[in-house]
Amino acid sequence: MRKWKAQPTPRVWLAVILMIITAAGSGFFFVEVAQALRVPIEAWAINLNLYLRFLAGVALLIVTALVAYRVAAALTLSYGLDRNGFYIFWLGNRMVVPLGQIESIESSAAVADRVGLSHSLGYFYGSFKLPSGKIAQRFSTRPTKQAIMLQTSSDAYIITPNNTDTFVQELEQRQRIGVIQQLTLGVEAGRFFSYAFWDDRVVRQALVLAFSLSLILLGWLAAIYPQLPPMIDLRTNAAGEASVLSPRHQILFLPLAAFATLLINAGLGITLYLRTPLGARMLQMASAMIQLLFAVAVLTIVR
Template sequence: MRRWQPLSGAGRWVALAMLLILLGVTVFDGLQIVRVFAAPPENWPVNLGLYVRVVIFLALLLCCAALTYRVAAAFTLSYDLDRNGLYINWLGNRAVVPLEKISHLDVGLGDMGKGWGPVHAIGYYSGQQWLADGRSIHRFSTLPNDRSLVVHTDEAIYAISPKDTDAFVQDLEQRRNLGAAKTLSTAVEPGRMFLYAFWHDTTVRGLLIAAFAINLVVLGLLAARYPELASSVEMRFNAVGQAAALRPRHDLLFLPLAAFLLSLVNTGLGLLLYRRQKLGARLLQGASVVVQLMFSVAVLTIIH
């Protein structure tokens, strides 16, 4: 087996520079928020302005994670060839293209290169689309669509960019002429690092988004109401619904935080369980939504 590196382009270095800048902005913003919460809880200036700053910080963290993934994928992209197949590698994942199923090679996607979003060009050209004939297009290239080497099979089309295209094509043809030593199936083999199956499960993803959205909405309502609350609020009630204890108003902030931490625990447990017990992993995420709703009712009851 021989490994071919992709043609080095400016794209991944630009993406790396973008990541470093974004990390700097995120760290700076995070430090400002930490300074705010370094004061005693009773002095926290909780309001909608601070809430928006926290939401922006969370959005920056998500952008950093997504950009880090793309940069890592761009720098780990490579192509392997043996007499059985072409293997496209990135971040522990592998796309398998049997040589015997390759019908022809071409340069440029032509009209098939239209309709790709700019996000899929950060670091390297990636993404997947479906054609009217049922075939799928997969991009794993450091070159634009019109300059990529395009591998055609009856099932799919792959856009790649080996460093020495002519030598790569010659190597591929020589291996095809040798004939396959074993039969391969066209497939994308996900790595174990990121547990893609869990994140791509529509039920799991929907429940995660719902739990996170409920938490954010409740925090927003609490932040809007917080400046108007008395320094002590009724948080404990007896059997007939009368106030049994007063607590500092900042204790209210820990209710959504506790719900969020429980959701994180359920997400972690779901990741561990998913391969062996999908239903159990889904039920855990459903429980996160229920927990968020219960804590939300408690918070809204107290502040109103």
Template sequence: MRERPAHGVGLLSAGIIAITLSIVVYVLVRTLVNQPIGLGMALTAFLLVVALVFLGRTLFRVGEMLSLLYTVDRNGISIRTMFSRQTIPHSAILRIEESAVTTGDVPLHGMSWPGYMRGSATVEPYGNLSVWATEPLERQLVLVGEEISFGISPSNHQRFVEACEARRNLGPLTEPALELAPAGIATWPVWRDRSVWLGALVGAILDAGLATLTLARYRALPTIIPLHWNALGQPDRLAAKSGVFAIPAIGAGVLLLSLAVGMAVHSRERMGARLMVWGSIGVQVALWAAAWQILIP
């Protein structure tokens, strides 16, 4: 048996949050484009990164909410999203009951908004409670266990409880472990490949350092700067000094493209993915050499 929670309120709330964050991102981008070079621009860029992180996290949780599914069979209950799967054997469930929590004002370690709760909390009388629901705590169905309980919100509580009892009475075919495991794209081996992420980190540090140096030296640059020199060492290509910011931008683009391609091919060509990411560091070094001639004459 499969049961999904109601998504209406949670989707509406998430839409409002996402639209608000998108407006903030738009305003920050417009401000960044029209802002003079300086510390104010750096602060705006930092705020833009923070806003993008929050927007990405919100979209991640929306994906979890829309894919939330409760499955009941003879072996137990499975709570699944597009990124994770919680398996609960029937033997780990002492009873199933309507929530005894009388208030929703409980600190939740995770993320929640009206219509969605995902995280963990310490709640009386259940102790450690893992929440996978689209309803507030006081309207959830609780799978009570000895060490950990689970708060869920199937669309029909009675039907869900009856299905659990019927399948539990049949007895298990196998005894699954009580565990939380990754699912979907979270199972991709690239997430556990330290070499790939170390290369991405080194590349990001080099590019961030180059952007910082560019920003620090910008005011000292002449209005027109050389971008290329001929065989005699004479500049043969000139541009406005604002063009110097294209160098760290190219570095960021190369790093992101290399990481995206590396993640796409990692399951088939692990070494190729690593070479792709680490190869982008060579590009960063070349960009540093080019920028150094311009910024530190």
């Protein structure tokens, strides 16, 4: 197989700069939160303002991770050709396009394509519809007008191989020779990032719900924490009377335990998904239910 790297692009370095900025911002907020919690746990000044700073740190950390993924994808983007197919590689993934299905190779200079920031970070990716009705998929480091387009009967691929002329000549030569094995069109996902798990709609919805409930519970508790008495009843007897009074900071262990359960179930789901997708889905749905149960427990205590 012969491979071509994608054309170099300044977008990668712009993405790197953005990644550094968001990482620094996340670190700034986390340091502020850490400084506020350096005192003994009984003296923690938990309030909504501290929680919002923590939430800002989490949001920026997520953005940093997403940008880092795009940078890594851009740096590993490459294209390949062999006797039977055309391939696009990125981060351990491989898109396979049977050589016999490629009908034309042409410039995409005339293609009208509007790309938002979310689909041009690091490199151009995502899909859009051509006037012919075909779905064009971007895997390029340059704007569409500066790329080339491979077309099949139903799809198109916008690409920017380094040394485009050599790539086109090689592709045309291999098409003339003919294929010796029929390939299946599709994406072969790498296992490192567990794409199958994250691409499952039930898993994603359950995780988003569980994560949202966890953040809402923690935020609500942070908002009411200053009004809680120094000692609260975490347990009651059969008559409903307080049987054990505990320092109020112990109520914080409930949402933290719920969040820890979410992380553990997500980790187990990633491990189990390829063997039992249903079991992995059930774990994530259980995570959402656990957030609700812990929320009810907190409401019961502070009512």
